[in-house]
Amino acid sequence: MKIDVISTGIHIAFYHVFFLNSLRRVLIAIEIIGHWLNPSYPKQTHTMKTKINSLTDLMAALDNNVPKNLELQTSILCPYAIVLPVGFSLTGVDKEKCIISFNNSDGIGLTANNEVADLTIQTNPNNRAIYTLSNHADLGTLTLKNLTVTGQVQILTRAGTTKTRLIADNVDIVACDARRYSEQPQKYGVNVYQGAFTVYNYNSDPNSVINATLTNISLGRKGAPVIGAGLFICGFSDNGGWVIADKITTGDIHSNGMLPFGQPNMITAGVFIVYGTKVKNLSHNGPVTTYGVNDMVLDTWGHVEKWVAEKPIVSYGPSGIGFVNFGTVDEFEAKDKVETFGSGARGFNQYDGTVTKAIFHSIITHGNGSIGMQFSKPVGSIEVKNGVVTNGSVGQSLVKGVIMTLPADAISVKPGGEIGELKISGGITTQGDNVHSYHVEGGIVHKLTIKGDIIANGDNSVAIAVTDNGETPLTNISAISKQGIAVQISKGKVTDRTGLTAKGAKGNIVE
Numbered sequence: 001m002k003i004d005v006i007s008t009g010i011h012i013a014f015y016h017v018f019f020l021n022s023l024r025r026v027l028i029a030i031e032i033i034g035h036w037l038n039p040s041y042p043k044q045t046h047t048m049k050t051k052i053n054s055l056t057d058l059m060a061a062l063d064n065n066v067p068k069n070l071e072l073q074t075s076i077l078c079p080y081a082i083v084l085p086v087g088f089s090l091t092g093v094d095k096e097k098c099i100i101s102f103n104n105s106d107g108i109g110l111t112a113n114n115e116v117a118d119l120t121i122q123t124n125p126n127n128r129a130i131y132t133l134s135n136h137a138d139l140g141t142l143t144l145k146n147l148t149v150t151g152q153v154q155i156l157t158r159a160g161t162t163k164t165r166l167i168a169d170n171v172d173i174v175a176c177d178a179r180r181y182s183e184q185p186q187k188y189g190v191n192v193y194q195g196a197f198t199v200y201n202y203n204s205d206p207n208s209v210i211n212a213t214l215t216n217i218s219l220g221r222k223g224a225p226v227i228g229a230g231l232f233i234c235g236f237s238d239n240g241g242w243v244i245a246d247k248i249t250t251g252d253i254h255s256n257g258m259l260p261f262g263q264p265n266m267i268t269a270g271v272f273i274v275y276g277t278k279v280k281n282l283s284h285n286g287p288v289t290t291y292g293v294n295d296m297v298l299d300t301w302g303h304v305e306k307w308v309a310e311k312p313i314v315s316y317g318p319s320g321i322g323f324v325n326f327g328t329v330d331e332f333e334a335k336d337k338v339e340t341f342g343s344g345a346r347g348f349n350q351y352d353g354t355v356t357k358a359i360f361h362s363i364i365t366h367g368n369g370s371i372g373m374q375f376s377k378p379v380g381s382i383e384v385k386n387g388v389v390t391n392g393s394v395g396q397s398l399v400k401g402v403i404m405t406l407p408a409d410a411i412s413v414k415p416g417g418e419i420g421e422l423k424i425s426g427g428i429t430t431q432g433d434n435v436h437s438y439h440v441e442g443g444i445v446h447k448l449t450i451k452g453d454i455i456a457n458g459d460n461s462v463a464i465a466v467t468d469n470g471e472t473p474l475t476n477i478s479a480i481s482k483q484g485i486a487v488q489i490s491k492g493k494v495t496d497r498t499g500l501t502a503k504g505a506k507g508n509i510v511e
Contacts, residue, residue, distance in 0.1 A: 051093075058082070072119065075099040081106040083133055086140075089115035095146060096120075102127065107151060109133035113140035116147065123151035125227070126177040135160035144168040150175045155210070156183065156200040157241075162208040166199060172218040172251070173197060178228030179258065185234050185274045187301060188326060188351070189401020190267045190294075192274060193257060195232030196220070199243055201276060206240035213247050218286065219270075220254035225291050229268040230255035235276015235302070245279045252286035259293040261318060265401050269296035273327065277302030287311040287336075294398055295320040297338075300327040301353075307332045318342040319398035322363070326352040333359040337386075343367035344397025344406065347388070350375045350417070355382075362386035362426070365408060368395025372410040372428075375417035375443060382419055387426025387452065393433045407435040413443030413470065420446055427452025433459040438479075440470035440492060448473050456481040463504065466492030474500045485510050 049069045052058050055078060061070050067087030075098060084090060090108065092098030099120040100107070107121055107129040121129045129151030130144065139161060144153065146169070153173060155166055176196035183202055184191045194200065196219045201210050212233070220226040230253045235242045250271065257268030270288040273279055282304050288311075290297050295317045298309070307329055313322045313336070322338035322345075332355055338347045347363035347370075357380050363372045372388040392408035399406075410428045413419060422445055430437045437456045454477060456463040463479040463486045466472055470492040476499035479486040486504030489511045494500075502508040 052076070062088070072098040072100060075101070077101045077103060079104055081109060083109035084111060084114045084116075086112045086136075087114075089117070090119070091115070091117045092119040094118070095148065102129075106131060110139075110142055112136045112138070113142075115143040115145070117143065117145040118147075120148040121151070122149075125150055125175045126180060128152045128154045130154070132156055137162050139164040141165040141167060144171055146170045147172070149173045152176050152178045152194070152196055152198065154181075154194070154198045154200070156198065156202055157208070157210060158202050159205070161203060162205060164210045166210055166212040166214070168197075168212075168214045168217065170216045171197065173226060174221070175224070176219075176226040176228070178226070178232075185301075187275065190265050192232070192234075192272060193228040193266070193268045195229035195272065196226035196255070197230070198232045198234075200232070200234045201236055201241040201243050203241040204236045206242075208241035210243045212243060212245040214245065215247065215249045216251055217249070218251035218253065220252075222252070222254055222289070225254035225256040225289070227256055227258050229257065229272050230270040230288075230290075232272050232274070233277050233279070233302075234272075234274035238275045240276055243277045245277070246281070248279060248282045250284045250286060250288070253284070253288045255290050255292075255295065256317075257290070257292040257295040259295070261293050262403065263293060264398060264403050267294040267296060267299075267398075268292065269299040271298050272296070273300040273302045273304055275301040275327070279304045281305065282307045284309040284311060288313055290315045290317060290320050292317040293319060296324050297321070298323040300325055300329065303328045304332075305330045309334045310336065312336045313338045315340045315345050316342060317345070318367070319344040321345060321349050322347045324349045324351060325355055328353045329355040329358070331357050334361055337362045337364060339364045339366075340370055341366045342370070343392070343395045344369040346371040346374055346397065348373045350377050350379055352377055354379055356380040358382050360384045363388045365390045366392060368392040368408060368432070369397040369406045370395070370408045371397075371406060371412050374409075374412040374414065375419060376414045377416055378418035379420065381421045381423075383423045385425050387429065388424060389429045389431070390435065391431045393435060393458065408432050409436045409439045411438045412436070413440045413445060413472075415442030415468065417443030418446075419444070421449075422447070423449040425451040428454045429457070430455070430461055431457050433461060436462045436465045438463065439465045440467070440472040441465070442468040442470050444470070445472040448475065448477070450477055453478045453480050456484055459483045462486075462488050463502070464488070465490070466494055468492065471495055476500070479503070481505060
């Protein structure tokens with residue numbers, strides 16, 4: 001039977017060669033023989049280059065089912081979306097002069113084994129500039145390279161698709177509004193908007209996977225952020241389908257969720273690694289900045305092995321946490337400051353999951369209710385090299401889908417929180433009234449090293465509080481409260497007081 005199939009394929013191939021007699025038919029013949037012998041034969045290996053000078057050229061080329069590299073020679077306006085057939089690529093001879101625009105619709109639909117490269121692509125910002133439109137079991141390799149984009153890049157796979165390889169390099173999304181799509185992850189009492197660059201495995205099959213390599217992804221502009229989330233990577237659930245990324249690197253990211261103040265059950269982030277994701281290496285080579293309500297800068301519900309931020313992590317909106325972890329992070333390092341300006345905008349929050357090792361340059365918050373660092377789950381080693389400072393007093397903040405009133409404590413260790421080792425150079429300082437600089441509130445700290453003083457400057461503010469069965473050593477610690485109590489212990493335990501010094505306007509050590 002297999003011999004008959006091979007023979008049929010060869011007869012068809014030689015018909016093209018000898019009766020139609022052209023180099024193009026020779027290549028088609030090779031393609032046909034390859035597919036007859038092996039259905040997984042690469043579909044893009046022998047594509048022909050076709051120069052495109054007009055919309056008419058483009059539509060005629062897309063009607064031909066022979067895989068091609070369609071190379072734009074000039075700018076083209078399309079009044080409707082286009083779909084690249086299996087094996088087709090769309091490129092530009094020069095990105096500066098080759099702009100493909102879509103004035104009424106989405107842009108370029110991908111099916112399988114497609115490449116889009118060296119182009120400027122423009123849709124309306126709330127449309128998809130590039131998207132998947134296929135239910136093939138295997139989408140092969142989708143490649144996006146050297147693109148400047150207006151509109152969303154949405155690589156979303158659904159039931160029926162179990163395998164996709166995504167390669168994206170040097171993709172710059174200038175403007176996008178990604179809020180209108182109903183496919184949204186849900187957990188911890190909140191939904192999450194999709195992002196300007198979205199990779200989403202929306203297939204519940206635990207064997208389905210998108211394997212991704214994303215490098216040099218830039219989103220928005222300073223003062224002109226993309227709307228919704230920024231970089232959004234998501235599987236179907238904690239148990240798959242999966243998105244597995246060996247490497248993700250970003251340039252500048254600026255995003256604004258555009259959520260109304262007081263909205264408790266919707267969030268966004270500049271970079272959101274959602275559930276069903278496994279990332280080996282994640283690096284931010286440019287600043288990551290968010291501007292909106294509930295607009296986290298870095299957020300994860302998934303698993304990241306190594307995460308490095310080379311530049312500042314900054315949020316300006318209310319409840320915009322600098323780095324919030326609900327997932328598992330093996331190693332994290334912020335080499336520049338984490339700074340937040342909005343009310344209730346914490347610097348770092350460990351809500352669920354764990355982080356094995358985290359190193360921060362510095363953490364600074366400005367708003368009321370904006371805690372510097374808060375821990376609600378066990379973590380390993382935490383280090384801050386240049387101090388933790390909060391400037392606010394008591395204010396409202398979003399906590400797991402609920403708006404709560406919180407003091408702007410610098411360090412807060414809640415019940416369930418446990419720190420293996422906490423090391424801070426540069427001291428801990430609070431400026432606001434009625435706050436705590438170091439508050440072990442039911443949690444446990446096993447080892448504490450502070451180089452510098454723990455200072456509370458505000459009225460009735462406490463430098464150190466150990467309460468509600470909390471435990472911590474205070475070895476060689478200097479605690480100063482200029483308008484309150486230096487060290488307050490209430491139903492808590494100090495495991496070692498060797499070298500502790502305390503000076504408070506309203507009491508040095510109060511038990």
